[in-house]
Amino acid sequence: MIEVDPAIAAGLDRMAPSHAAASPDWDDVLRRARYDRHPVRRRVIAAVVFVVAIGIATAILTRVSGVTSRSGAGGACALNVRYRGVAYSGRTIAVAPEPGSRLGTAVIPPCDGAGRQTIQVARLPGVSPGVALIWIGTTDTLLIRTGMTRLPDAVTRLFNAPACRPEDAPVHLAGAWLGILRPNGRTELTMTPPYDLEIFAARATPRRYRRAFLTVRVPASLGRPLTEHDIHTVLDKGGSIAITATCRDGGYVAEQVRPHPPA
Amino acid sequence: MTVRPRSDLPAIEAAYAAGYHGYLRLAAAVSGHNDRSADIVQEAFARAVRARGSFHGDGPLEGWIARIVVNVARDEARRPPAPAIEPAASPAAGETPALAPIVAALPERQRLVLFLRYYADLSYTAIATAVGVEVSTVGPTLTAALRTLRERMSEVER
Numbered sequence: 001m002i003e004v005d006p007a008i009a010a011g012l013d014r015m016a017p018s019h020a021a022a023s024p025d026w027d028d029v030l031r032r033a034r035y036d037r038h039p040v041r042r043r044v045i046a047a048v049v050f051v052v053a054i055g056i057a058t059a060i061l062t063r064v065s066g067v068t069s070r071s072g073a074g075g076a077c078a079l080n081v082r083y084r085g086v087a088y089s090g091r092t093i094a095v096a097p098e099p100g101s102r103l104g105t106a107v108i109p110p111c112d113g114a115g116r117q118t119i120q121v122a123r124l125p126g127v128s129p130g131v132a133l134i135w136i137g138t139t140d141t142l143l144i145r146t147g148m149t150r151l152p153d154a155v156t157r158l159f160n161a162p163a164c165r166p167e168d169a170p171v172h173l174a175g176a177w178l179g180i181l182r183p184n185g186r187t188e189l190t191m192t193p194p195y196d197l198e199i200f201a202a203r204a205t206p207r208r209y210r211r212a213f214l215t216v217r218v219p220a221s222l223g224r225p226l227t228e229h230d231i232h233t234v235l236d237k238g239g240s241i242a243i244t245a246t247c248r249d250g251g252y253v254a255e256q257v258r259p260h261p262p263a
Numbered sequence: 264m265t266v267r268p269r270s271d272l273p274a275i276e277a278a279y280a281a282g283y284h285g286y287l288r289l290a291a292a293v294s295g296h297n298d299r300s301a302d303i304v305q306e307a308f309a310r311a312v313r314a315r316g317s318f319h320g321d322g323p324l325e326g327w328i329a330r331i332v333v334n335v336a337r338d339e340a341r342r343p344p345a346p347a348i349e350p351a352a353s354p355a356a357g358e359t360p361a362l363a364p365i366v367a368a369l370p371e372r373q374r375l376v377l378f379l380r381y382y383a384d385l386s387y388t389a390i391a392t393a394v395g396v397e398v399s400t401v402g403p404t405l406t407a408a409l410r411t412l413r414e415r416m417s418e419v420e421r
Contacts, residue, residue, distance in 0.1 A: 004381065014363075015362060019287045026279060030312065032309035033310075
């Protein structure tokens with residue numbers, strides 16, 4: 001700790017006293033981190049990080065500096081893809097489109113120690129491959145031609161999740177359970193509503209909500225529909241959740257919540 | 264080839280174990296909520312665990328974590344204080360004047376650098392990472408903060 005005037009040190013110590021009695025709890029940190037796994041949305045990031053890690057490990061092991069490119073001083077590799085000589089950038093989407101016909105192989109150039117990676121891409125129905133591509137196997141990222149400023153409606157409608165329409169209620173949603181957070185974005189620990197559930201609605205009635213990433217508020221009036229046990233047996237295991245929701249101000253409010261462990 | 268600082272789970276856990284009490288004080292100072300500092304630190308490290316893939320070793324890991332602690336603490340500072348269980352400590356007669364209002368009047372960057380150095384005991388390099396400034400500016404910023412505190416405390420004492 002730095003040496004400062006005793007008077008200043010006394011004042012600083014009074015502002016934020018030493019918590020000598022407090023003890024660290026690493027298990028609690030890990031538990032909080034798990035509650036917002038968001039596995040689907042992070043799949044692409046995880047894949048890129050994995051490739052970067054493999055590349056770095058390979059470079060270290062072989063002690064060879066590979067030919068790499070960095071996207072900037074920050075060192076983060078943006079998701080850049082080349083297909084038939086055209087550059088595309090990854091963009092997060094809130095509604096996963098159904099892939100059209102398979103187009104072939106695209107390339108993620110080397111970046112930050114990671115080697116070249118190939119991926120399979122498909123057509124986005126109704127949109128020219130010169131504008132956007134679907135990365136087969138991912139649901140939360142669309143590849144959009146770099147530099148495009150005007151995008152067709154078939155693309156822009158994927159950027160925002162559909163608002164909940166009162167005339168559609170009750171809305172039935174079922175799909176991967178992605179996370180659980182308090183309304184202020186903090187980690188949910190008590191399992192006592194209100195909190196927000198995140199779901200990828202693989203199935204939905206009406207169909208307009210299908211394949212959307214949605215946030216559903218669980219109100220206090222529902223009691224405790226989920227427990228710590230559900231976190232361990234469903235969320236942690238990649239299980240699904242079924243929600244019946246009504247609409248309030250365009251948002252989703254749960255009326256019933258049923259977790260389902262993976263088969 | 265430069266070997267980058269590790270950002271894997273054991274490295275974050277080691278930073279947590281080594282700096283826990285310093286981060287608690289940092290969280291309390293930035294948020295103004297002593298009673299919530301433990302929760303802030305837990306939340307910040309949970310976020311660090313989740314986001315560890317985005318740390319690329321552009322500075323010390325401790326600085327990157329401190330930045331997350333500061334961000335969570337700032338969010339917490341916007342929330343209303345919990346009902347006081349015990350009255351806040353106040354200086355007894357003959358003690359030095361309360362420093363809090365003088366510190367609060369410091370420019371944001373000076374205040375943050377002071378907290379990171381005094382409470383979290385971070386190196387200048389880690390502070391630079393946490394605040395997002397050049398390492399060479401940390402020392403002068405800290406010196407300026409301490410000089411201002413000395414001057415204003417002496418004014419209050421007069």
